[in-house]
Amino acid sequence: MLEIQRIRQEKEAILAGLAKRNIDASQTIEAILETDQNWRSAKTQLDQVAAEMNQLARTIGELFKSGQQAEATALKEKTSVLKTQEAELKVQVNAFEESLQALLYTLPNVPNELVVQGREAEDNQNIFEAGTIPQFGFEAQPHWDLAKKYKLIDFELGVKVTGAGFPFYRGKGARLQRALIQFFLDEAIAAGYEEFISPHMVNEASGYGTGQLPDKEGQMYYVKEDDFYLIPTAEVPLTNIYRDVILPDGNFSIKMCGYTPCFRREAGSYGKDVRGLNRLHQFDKVEIVRVEHPDNTAKALDEMLEHVKNLLDKLELPYRILRLCGGDMGFASALTYDFEVYSAAQEKWLEVSSVSRFDTFQANRLKLRFKDDKKTTLCHTLNGSALALPRILASLLENHQTANGIQIPKALQAYTGFSVIE
RNA sequence: GGAGAGUUGGCAGAGUGGUCGAUUGCGGCAGUCUUGAAAACUGUUGAACCGAGAGGUUCCGGGGGUUCGAAUCCCUCACUCUCCGCCA
Known part of the structure; x- marks a missing residue:
């Protein structure tokens, strides 16, 4: 499996290499890069929401501990929106991750420079x-x-x-x-x-x-x-x-x-x-x-x-x-x-x-x-x-x-x- | 095949709902001491991802659930070990 970082950085070299296998991987590579981009942006959002959730949970815990029941309960209400968001983002992130993985599995290794293009x-x-x-x-x-x-x-x-x-x-x-x-x-x-x-x-x-x-x-x-x-x-x-x-x-x-x-x-x-x-x-x-x-x-x-x-x-x-x-x-x-x-x-x-x-x-x-x-x-x-x-x-x-x-x-x-x- | 126990960081092994990525020991690394080494002492020591960075997220066998919050509770699957049975 090719490394995603390498595909990001050396797209042209990879395409040229795979051409020696008589493979035009341009569509797959584009799909990979797009999926990767989508994945990263969804992941960043998910991380942010998760960070907020963690912060809230900590605060609520402290409130309960110090006996401020009412405040704690009020905060609890706020979490439901975040929870929905988090669940949705998680689904997205997983979906992108899976299709990225599936796409990566389809790409063969890039031939060494010594390898010549050929069919049989x-x-x-x-x-x-x-x-x-x-x-x-x-x-x-x-x-x-x-x-x-x-x-x-x-x-x-x-x-x-x-x-x-x-x-x-x-x-x-x-x-x-x-x-x-x-x-x-x-x-x-x-x-x-x-x-x-x-x-x-x-x-x-x-x-x-x-x-x-x-x-x-x-x-x-x-x-x-x-x-x-x-x-x-x-x-x-x-x-x-x-x-x-x-x-x-x-x-x-x-x-x-x-x-x-x-x-x-x-x-x-x-x-x-x-x-x-x-x-x-x-x-x-x-x-x-x-x-x-x-x-x-x-x-x-x-x-x-x-x-x-x-x-x-x-x-x-x-x-x-x-x-x-x-x-x-x-x-x-x-x-x-x-x-x-x-x-x-x-x-x-x-x-x-x-x-x-x-x-x-x-x-x-x-x-x-x-x-x-x-x-x-x-x-x-x-x-x-x-x-x-x-x-x-x-x-x-x-x-x-x-x-x-x-x-x-x-x-x-x-x-x-x-x-x-x- | 039957019965039971377990799966936590390199290893061993704590942790039964809140600041736990996780006590402690061993090992590793660095240092103090020493001519040097050992011993002792001190510090340090997991991985992946996002981000220019600050920082953030995830991971306590896998997956799912309960909860504001899960290593900890529930469900499920996988694997390992022990005993019995069978057997090279």
Whole structure:
């Protein structure tokens, strides 16, 4: 959520920024400013009336105490007019406040200056590439065939027990999955992130805190009896640790990581994009989350990018980094880098990580601030996948396949306990 | 699931209708003392909003009500804890 003070002060810059998302927010901004103006004027009146009421009540109290019943009763009569006024103003103030809030919720974050205007994936900027795309002397198979051939993943069994998008991993497939989780966590911990095992369900307030609510409830699984949401990412429980928190000073850098399963309804998706592991309703992910002083955000983002690069290097996967264009960025993000691994078998790039800075957008909703010379200032939040498992598993299988089996990257062998799947 | 107790400032914990944004203790900060530290003592220490400022308003789990006046009384919802039951 954008800060109202910022909208008051930097209207033009915000409009220009949102234009990069192909959004013309001028009407919304005007409505916000008008509602804000109305709210402030009603609020000022309400405050005045309330002040008078308080004064009167005090006077009446003193009169009663000193036994001046008649005077007190006379004054009491005067309060009824003020009371009516106060009630009316309260209704107004609340109404303005609500519509202001609703309007503010509709505005996405303002893109960083590095972000270019664009509509879709093609407009994203390719800023980095590494690794070599493997050449096979045979016809490379997609991961769903490999998974079947080596009995690593059973999609049909998942359909039987739950439904599409809920696969079983079995045998070496399960082992590989567990190895990856352990590997990612160990790397994150070595990079200074504190590990958390979080709840896999969150309450409504947490959904609002990170921006899944309102509006995107359709993307989350919902447990009606208890009013809980299954987490779509560890970002939600980890970031919400700092909901309603004021850090004591500006000297902080909070680095958290956590492995969780992630649950996403993914309503409306179909076709080859969802084949195999490409898109699931339940998948595993190690997430890194940071809470930073605004001055440190750029550096933190760089560190996170380096961290993810390192993971992919160690997994010996060919990848590229895209800086997302305005139209392709998430609602809350100010700047997002996607990591994509090339799969020579599917002959396409698979998104395996998304690293973003949100600046104050999440912090404003979370009310996450720090004290700075008696002032309270909003913190910055960042997060990134490091990494999401299914597409990593897919690209490991596809890129490291040989005619006789699948080679496990060296860095992973200590975790899997085997070096080849045959 | 049954029964009961509770929700107050960073924490602990008073406060049952009037000057209470709230006693006190701990913690934090500043100071006195000290070569320094500890101890002791003194002072200070919540947040949000409106306002150029002076100042004002709001917040004692959320919402509503009674009253001139509510942390305090009533209604309602949520959450937490304890005991019993069930259970990994």
